[in-house]
Structure formats: structure tokens, C-alpha cells
Amino acid sequence: MSGIIKSSIARKVAMALSAFFLMIFLLQHFAINILSVFSPDTFNEVSHFMGTNPLVQFALQPVLVFAIVFHFVMGFILEIKNKKSRTVKYVKNNGAANSSWMSRNMIWSGATILAFFVLHFIDFFFPELNTKYILGDLSGMHNGEFKYYNELLHKFESPIRVGAYVISFVLLAMHLLHGFNSAFQSVGATVGRKEVMKKIGRAYAILIPLGFIFIALFHHFNGH
């Protein structure tokens, strides 16, 4: 098996598997966030459950962190390898004639998402880890009520932050417009159902990021 992960196809499949995991995670994250629009109480309860359930915390969360790190590290490795495969560039190259802008710029949309992740981790993930595992406060409470919804509102106050959030999700949509189908193609799952997969991919890539953007704008304009 060690020879296999070095091969180009094995790397592609590994890239696709990490992407599948990220796409499922994204769906689940969306399902929870959208609750904040309809019912702050349910949002608080589910957030608290996710934040304190040992299975989520000590099994899923480490896999998620691994998938994210693996995905972008492998993305950069492949990019470098591919650049080396053509050391003399074309004087004139018409990439738009045969491929989408999204497909040719995965590394840039990816890098933007990475920047977003850094911001997101500083905003939510690191403070959470600090409160829970360093300060040892697992209550999820602040001033006598669940803190999650209030924290969310607080983060969506600044227009600059909301702007950055929106831009990141537009780039995520672009990443997925190519990525969703690419991942299925990589595992050989598109044979005979190319057109259907394209439609599903487009729907996912546009609707999910749009949903996140909606949530951010909703709280920005409705928040206290």
C-alpha cells in the first residue's frame, strides 16, 4: 500500500476522499447554522451537544482537522508537482477555450478558503478549546444563558467581517463548482451519469454557500 499513495491516481483519490469528508461536514455545519435563523434555542442546544459530546469532540473533530490539513497540504503538493511538469511555459495559452476558470484556479479559491479557516479558527475554534479544555468550563454558559447564539450575533456585527465572510463563501462556491464533480470523477463514480452529476454538483456548490451567506446577512441586519 505504501507504493500506492505515491502514485498520481492514489493521490487523486485521497484528495477526493478528504474533499468528500469536507463536503459532508459543510452540509452538517450548514444544517446547524440555519437553526439560528429559525430558533435560537434549538441552535443553542444543538451547538452545546456538538461541543460537548465526546464522540463528536474526540472522534469526528480530530478527523475533521486531519482532513482539512491533509486537503490543503496535498493541494499545494500537487500544484508544485504540476508546475514542474511544464517548466517552459507557452508564450500564448488560451485556457478559457477548453476549461472553466474555476477548474484552473483551484489553488487560489482554496487559498482564500484557507485564509477564512484561519480567521474562523481564531474566532470560534481556539476560544472554544481554551474555555473548554484549558479553563475547564464545559457548561457552555455565559451570564446565566447559553452563549452560542449571542456569540454568533456578535461575530456578525462588523460589516468588514461580514464582507470577508461573504467573499470567502463566494470563493468556496467557485471551488465547489469545479470540486464537487471533480471528486466524483476522481473515484470513478461519473461513468454513465455525467449530466446528472453535473446538475447535483451545481446545486450543491451554489445553494450551500448561498445559505451560509444568507445566515450571515440575516443576523447582520436583524441583530441587536
Added chain:
Amino acid sequence: MNLTLKIWRQKNANDKGKMVDYKISDVSPDMSFLEMLDVLNTELIEKGDEPVAFDHDCREGICGMCSLYINGEAHGPDRGVTTCQLHMRKFKDGDTIYIEPFRSTAFPVVKDLVVDRSSFDRIQHAGGFISVNTSGNTQDANAIPINKHDADTSFDAATCIGCGACVASCKNSSAMLFVSAKVSQFALLPQGKVEATDRVMNMVKQMDEEGFGNCTNTGACEVECPKGISLENIARMNREYLKAGIK
């Protein structure tokens, strides 16, 4: 038609090479692209200059020898054709045309527009064949029933002429379309199933050793392929490879 040609000139594999401008006049719209270059070369030879070296053989779109990256696309702006099948009517009077060799680390330039595509041959040698016993009692291939869909799909894959346009067009210089066509052609037929595991493992290994890049599914190869080889072949090869890896 009067045209300005910007052509890559490179004396040999070690030369740095550069783009050189040429003016050409009275080009007939009915000429093929290669005939236009023939006219240019005749003029160069008459002037005592070195003619432009380029690959060609059949000049009817079946051998895969002609190459050229024309105005930023492999085999030029037309679809489903090789450079020998590209006509000058696809261009306009007064156009400037960029002509470069196919670029890939695995396709080193030999001279001017000629590149060495023997990396493809080595991939073929690694597994692009079936072993048949020729002792005299070989079964007639036509006596083996094969369902129509598989036979057609296999035949479509077999139309790949090994031109390398897929590699030249790919932003990653990936050879996946070529290799997947060769793998699929056999994988779909009973004769090919016997050596399927070794074939896909060995051909992919050779492909990686030659220095081709990693496919990121941009789909550029499929658009530029003169034979319309489908991306489905790549998905099929990935499947074959996974199957072989698990075995």
C-alpha cells in the same frame, strides 16, 4: 490572405530557443495549416535560411504525428481535428498566429516545433497490449460474443492516435486521457481482462515516472482531443486502478 507568424525556433534540445516573426502572403484559405508551413519553408529555403522543423506524416488525421500549439490551443482553434486537418479558412486576413511546440517536461523539444513523444511509447510498452498465444489454435476473436455497448465504447477508446494534444492542453501536463484510453480499450473486452490488473498498475507507474503531472479534472484534454476521447475513460481507469490496488 496575409499573415504574421510568430514561430518558436530552437536549434536543438540544449538551445534556449525564442519566438521569431515571419510574414507570409497570398495564403489560400483552402490550404491546410501544414501546407501553409510548407510554403513558408520553401520561401525560407530559397532565401538560404533554415526551414522550420515540424512533425507530420499521414496528413489525414490518423497517424498522430502532427502537433503544434496554435494561438494557445493544441491543433489550433478548430474542434475534432489534427493540425493537418486544420484549414487556413479558420483564420482571417491580417491575423497574427502564434505557433509553439507541445509543452511538457515529458515531451522535450528536439528542434523548433518537433518534440520527443517517446514517453507515450514507453507507457504503451508497459502494458498497452494483450498477450495472445499464436500456437495455431488461437480462438477467433469474432467468435467471442461481446455486448454492443462495450464493443462500441472500447472502439471509441481505441481511436486515440497518441498525438499528445491532451498533455499539451492540460494545465498540469497530465497524460491521463491518453493512458485511460489505452487502458479502457482493453479493460472493456474479454481479451483484455486477463492482464487487466498488471496493465493498469504498470502503465500508471510508467506514466508517473515519465514526469507527467496530476490530473485535476479540468476537462481541457477532452475538448482539445482530435478524436473526441471521453473523460469517462479517466473515471474508468481510476476505477480499474482502485480495483487493482485492492487485489
